[in-house]
Amino acid sequence: MRALRLGTRGSALAMAQSGQVADALTAATGRAVELVEVVTAGDRSTAPVQRLGVGVFVSALRDALTAGEIDFAVHSYKDLPTAAHGGLHIAAVPRREDPRDALITRDGRTLAELPPGATVGTGALRRIAQLHALGLQLTVTPIRGNVDSRVRRVLGPDADLDAVVLARAGLTRLGRVGEISETLDPMLMLPAPAQGALAVECRVDDPELIELLAVLDHAPSRAVVTAERALLATLEAGCSAPVAAFAELAEGDDGDEIYLRGAVVSPDGTRDLRLSRTGTPADAEGIGKALAADLLDRGADSILGQPEQSGPGTQQFGSTE
Numbered sequence: 001m002r003a004l005r006l007g008t009r010g011s012a013l014a015m016a017q018s019g020q021v022a023d024a025l026t027a028a029t030g031r032a033v034e035l036v037e038v039v040t041a042g043d044r045s046t047a048p049v050q051r052l053g054v055g056v057f058v059s060a061l062r063d064a065l066t067a068g069e070i071d072f073a074v075h076s077y078k079d080l081p082t083a084a085h086g087g088l089h090i091a092a093v094p095r096r097e098d099p100r101d102a103l104i105t106r107d108g109r110t111l112a113e114l115p116p117g118a119t120v121g122t123g124a125l126r127r128i129a130q131l132h133a134l135g136l137q138l139t140v141t142p143i144r145g146n147v148d149s150r151v152r153r154v155l156g157p158d159a160d161l162d163a164v165v166l167a168r169a170g171l172t173r174l175g176r177v178g179e180i181s182e183t184l185d186p187m188l189m190l191p192a193p194a195q196g197a198l199a200v201e202c203r204v205d206d207p208e209l210i211e212l213l214a215v216l217d218h219a220p221s222r223a224v225v226t227a228e229r230a231l232l233a234t235l236e237a238g239c240s241a242p243v244a245a246f247a248e249l250a251e252g253d254d255g256d257e258i259y260l261r262g263a264v265v266s267p268d269g270t271r272d273l274r275l276s277r278t279g280t281p282a283d284a285e286g287i288g289k290a291l292a293a294d295l296l297d298r299g300a301d302s303i304l305g306q307p308e309q310s311g312p313g314t315q316q317f318g319s320t321e
């Protein structure tokens with residue numbers, strides 16, 4: 001049988017997560033998987049991610065998939081636009097990595113130990129907003145680039161920042177957890193919806209592959225991610241302000257229970273709305289929608305503001321990261 005073609009971006013993180021999924025699929029099914037590199041507009045551009053929209057990292061992979069140049073693709077789930085993509089199907093959500101954000105500092109200091117005026121780099125509006133909301137007089141500096149270049153801003157020979165905030169999952173996948181100074185408590189820094197999760201996507205008209213990829217699916221991870229993404233989809237309505245969401249699965253008295261927390265924070269951190277809801281995993285989507293409605297009732301839309309006048313390609317996915 002021919003090898004399955006797994007399309008991937010060429011970044012170290014994308015190669016690592018695609019390689020891990022390829023190995024897991026081969027181990028579970030015996031099928032050979034070949035990695036096919038796809039260059040995306042996001043990899044070529046140096047513009048701020050907020051301007052481009054995170055979808056730039058995804059669309060080239062989806063185009064290659066639709067065109068039949070590759071058989072399936074692995075995405076960081078949080079980078080996927082919330083709108084469904086016609087003709088494509090998320091065949092598996094593998095077991096999620098730790099969804100929390102991580103702080104890397106030059107001298108191992110924690111967030112609470114950073115002095116007033118310390119410089120903290122991050123690209124995501126969601127993280128910028130929550131850092132400001134802590135009221136620690138941190139100087140938050142927008143940065144972008146791949147994981148390695150962001151870590152070098154703190155630990156490299158030409159370091160120019162005191163700290164950076166990154167997803168813990170990315171560092172884990174790159175074998176760099178040892179560089180983390182503090183894993184941030186979601187009480188302080190609620191992660192992005194679906195952070196730490198992967199989406200394994202193929203064509204709807206490829207039922208054999210859909211069936212094969214199902215071995216990689218981890219139902220509890222899919223349930224929590226579904227709740228978080230439903231919250232985001234309901235809130236986003238074209239705006240580009242920070243939305244954070246984190247769902248956990250816990251054992252309740254009457255079976256499993258999802259506990260979903262959501263936050264909407266103004267970019268300067270002065271308005272910080274946090275609410276939570278619980279429900280059953282079977283109703284993951286309903287919990288997300290209901291929590292979004294609660295947040296809107298409490299004024300989330302005035303924090304989120306008007307939809308930005310955005311350039312081509314940013315409308316559908318100008319959301320959180």
Ligand SMILES: NCc1[nH]cc(CCC(=O)O)c1CC(=O)O
Nearest residue numbers: 076166167169170195196197321
């Ligand atoms: N924003 C970019 C991005 N997209 C996915 C990850 C890795 C973590 C994940 O898989 O959720 C990262 C890096 C980061 O946020 O530090």
